[in-house]
Amino acid sequence: MSLISTISAASQRGLQSPFVIQGSSLDFIFKSPSVVQEQYFGGLNNGEGSAAGAIGGSLSLTGNGDRIAIGAEGGVINYDPFTLGDGFVFVYVKNGSSWTLETTLSRGGPGARFGAGVSISKDGNYLAVGSPAEASNSGRVHIYSRSGTTWSYMTSVSGGGAAGDSGAVALNSDGSYLMVGVYNFDSGGISNRGKVQFYNRNGAVWSLQQEFIGPNATNFRLGRRVAIDDAGAKGIASGPGTGDPLTGLGGVYLYQRDTNTNVWSDSNAPFETSFSLRQRVDVSNDGNIFVFSGETLGASPGNYTRFYNWSGTSLIYEIPKRYIEISLDESGNNFYADGELLTRSGNTWTTTSTFAPSNLLGPSGPLSGVSISADASYVASAYQKDIDNIPNVGEVYIWSVA
Numbered sequence: 001m002s003l004i005s006t007i008s009a010a011s012q013r014g015l016q017s018p019f020v021i022q023g024s025s026l027d028f029i030f031k032s033p034s035v036v037q038e039q040y041f042g043g044l045n046n047g048e049g050s051a052a053g054a055i056g057g058s059l060s061l062t063g064n065g066d067r068i069a070i071g072a073e074g075g076v077i078n079y080d081p082f083t084l085g086d087g088f089v090f091v092y093v094k095n096g097s098s099w100t101l102e103t104t105l106s107r108g109g110p111g112a113r114f115g116a117g118v119s120i121s122k123d124g125n126y127l128a129v130g131s132p133a134e135a136s137n138s139g140r141v142h143i144y145s146r147s148g149t150t151w152s153y154m155t156s157v158s159g160g161g162a163a164g165d166s167g168a169v170a171l172n173s174d175g176s177y178l179m180v181g182v183y184n185f186d187s188g189g190i191s192n193r194g195k196v197q198f199y200n201r202n203g204a205v206w207s208l209q210q211e212f213i214g215p216n217a218t219n220f221r222l223g224r225r226v227a228i229d230d231a232g233a234k235g236i237a238s239g240p241g242t243g244d245p246l247t248g249l250g251g252v253y254l255y256q257r258d259t260n261t262n263v264w265s266d267s268n269a270p271f272e273t274s275f276s277l278r279q280r281v282d283v284s285n286d287g288n289i290f291v292f293s294g295e296t297l298g299a300s301p302g303n304y305t306r307f308y309n310w311s312g313t314s315l316i317y318e319i320p321k322r323y324i325e326i327s328l329d330e331s332g333n334n335f336y337a338d339g340e341l342l343t344r345s346g347n348t349w350t351t352t353s354t355f356a357p358s359n360l361l362g363p364s365g366p367l368s369g370v371s372i373s374a375d376a377s378y379v380a381s382a383y384q385k386d387i388d389n390i391p392n393v394g395e396v397y398i399w400s401v402a
Contacts, residue, residue, distance in 0.1 A: 055090075056382020056396040058115060058130075059371040063122035063173070063285075063330075065378030066094045067102070068371070070396055071115030071129070073167075087114030089129050091151065099398070103151045107142050108134035114142070116167035119178075122230065122285065122374055126175025126201075127151065132167035139166030141180050143206060155206050157199060159185065170228040170235070173285065176201045177232025179255075181223025183239070187213050194222030196237045196255070198264050210264045212255065214239055220250060225280055229287035230330075230374075233257045234310060236290050238279035239270065250279060252292050254313070271313065282328045283310070285374050289332025293323045305337070307349065316347050325370040327379075336372035336379045341401065355381060355399050368394065377401055 058071035073087040089105040108114045108131040117130030125146050132139040135158060143154045159166035159182030168181030178199040185195045193214035200209050214222030222239035229235075234256050241250030251270025257263065279294040293305035303322030308315055323337035333344040339356060342349040369382035380398045 055394040056369045057394075058118045059369040059380050059382055059396065060118045060120040061371040061373045061378055061380055062120055062124040063374035065373030065375070065398075065400075067120060067124045068092050068380055068396075068398060069118040069120040069127055069129075070382070071118040071369075072394075073113040073116040086110055086112055087116065087131065089115045089118055089127070091120075091127070093149070102149055105129065105144065105151065107131065107153070107156075108140065113167070117169045117181075119169045119171040121171045121175035122173040123175070126171055128169040128171050128178055128180075130167040130169045130180075132165050137165070139182065141166050141169055141178070143178070145175075145204075154204060157197075157206060157208070159195075159197065168223055168226045168237075170226045172228050172232035173230035177228060177257075178206070179226045179228045179235045179237075181226040181237055183221040183223040185213065185223075188216070190216055190218055192219045192221050193217065194220055194224070194239055196223045196226060196235070196253070198235070198255070198257070200232075200262075209262070212253070212264075212266050215251075215270060217241070222253065227282045227290075229283050230285040231259075231287060233259055234283055234287040234290075235264075236281045236283050236292075238281045238292065238294075240279050240294075250294075252279065252281060254290070254310075280323060280326045282326055284328045284332030285330040286332070289316070289328065291326060291328060291332075291335065293321075293326050293337070295322050307332070307335075317349055319349070324367050327370050327372040329372050329376040330374040334372060334376040336370055338367055338370070339381055341372075341376075341379060353401065355379060355397070369396075 055072040056070055057073055060069045070090045086106060091102045092099045093102045106114055112131045112134035114131040115129060116132050119128045127144040129142045131142060134140045139159045140156045142156045144151045145154050159180060165182045165184045166180055170179040180197040182197060183194040184192050187193050195211050195213045197211040198209045199206050214220045219242045220239040223237050224240050225238045227236050237253050239250045253270055254267040255264055279292060281292045283290040288310055289307060290310055291307045295303050302320060305319040305321055305323055306315060307317045326337040328335055335342040335349055339354055340351045341353040343352040367381060368384050371380045378398060378400055380396060382394055382396045384394050
């Protein structure tokens with residue numbers, strides 16, 4: 001890594017520092033912008049070993065990487081490290097060689113955790129935001145549309161679940177289909193079965209198409225993570241379970257929409273049921289490749305990341321490693337995870353670039369979110385970090401890929 005030049009911090013507390021990192025350049029560093037810095041960002045442990053309350057706990061780049069939505073579910077008006085935040089979402093847009101703040105969004109009220117999940121459509125015209133602690137902890141998803149540089153509120157949908165729901169969201173390419181994970185949903189006297197929902201937009205009207213409830217297993221938590229393809233015809237959801245190798249293993253469900261009847265169907269049984277704990281899932285934009293990463297507690301315990309063909313669910317490639325956060329590009333040929341860019345050659349993915357946060361702002365903490373643009377021209381990573389004596393404020397790095 002060699003430093004080419006350094007530009008002083010901008011008014012939004014951003015630092016534009018183009019320096020080479022294994023053939024790629026750092027395009028932008030985002031810290032809590034001064035416009036909201038006085039509101040602070042408190043820490044929040046998400047139950048999976050990282051502080052999700054920091055800025056960048058959820059990230060989403062547009063198809064060509066010219067916009068990014070950054071969630072900060074721990075944002076609070078009056079800093080209190082023991083209180084869940086109201087939450088914020090920042091949308092940044094690239095203009096020429098610089099990134100500027102396009103809008104700051106917040107909705108849902110005290111403790112809503114607005115921004116726990118974000119998904120911006122590939123065309124950059126629609127944005128879905130998970131607010132899991134809103135509405136007496138039943139959770140809501142808020143949807144916005146963009147005209148020029150103006151973002152307008154469209155509507156909200158409710159998961160109708162229990163505490164801490166509706167945090168996982170995924171929009172398709174043109175923002176006409178939305179997948180929502182309601183992971184703490186109770187049903188039939190069984191706690192935290194979880195469920196996933198599919199919504200469709202007709203003009204400016206959003207309607208629930210179908211929903212699928214998790215299996216008859218306590219704490220399966222289906223919908224902890226969700227992903228959808230460009231066409232809004234294929235979706236994937238994880239249920240991490242409890243981590244008990246005998247009674248609490250999780251699994252992955254696949255969903256497909258019949259484009260003639262518009263009816264969704266599921267895989268009827270969880271896929272890869274030996275997996276549990278910290279599952280991450282994604283599907284390529286073209287819907288041909290899906291991937292998940294997690295820890296298996298079955299007959300061969302260990303950490304794995306597995307790539308599959310959607311057709312026939314045939315295994316393509318396996319990496320003996322569990323990634324904290326993952327993201328696939330348009331065709332599934334580029335995979336970004338934990339600061340590594342892996343590129344496919346034949347049926348093998350190998351690391352072609354690594355991305356590490358700059359020391360210009362001091363050492364960074366654990367990674368909390370990643371995203372790759374559909375065209376693989378940009379990658380983004382968020383790291384937890386204490387800034388100005390405020391814990392877990394965090395920062396987001398955006399790199400352009402050579």
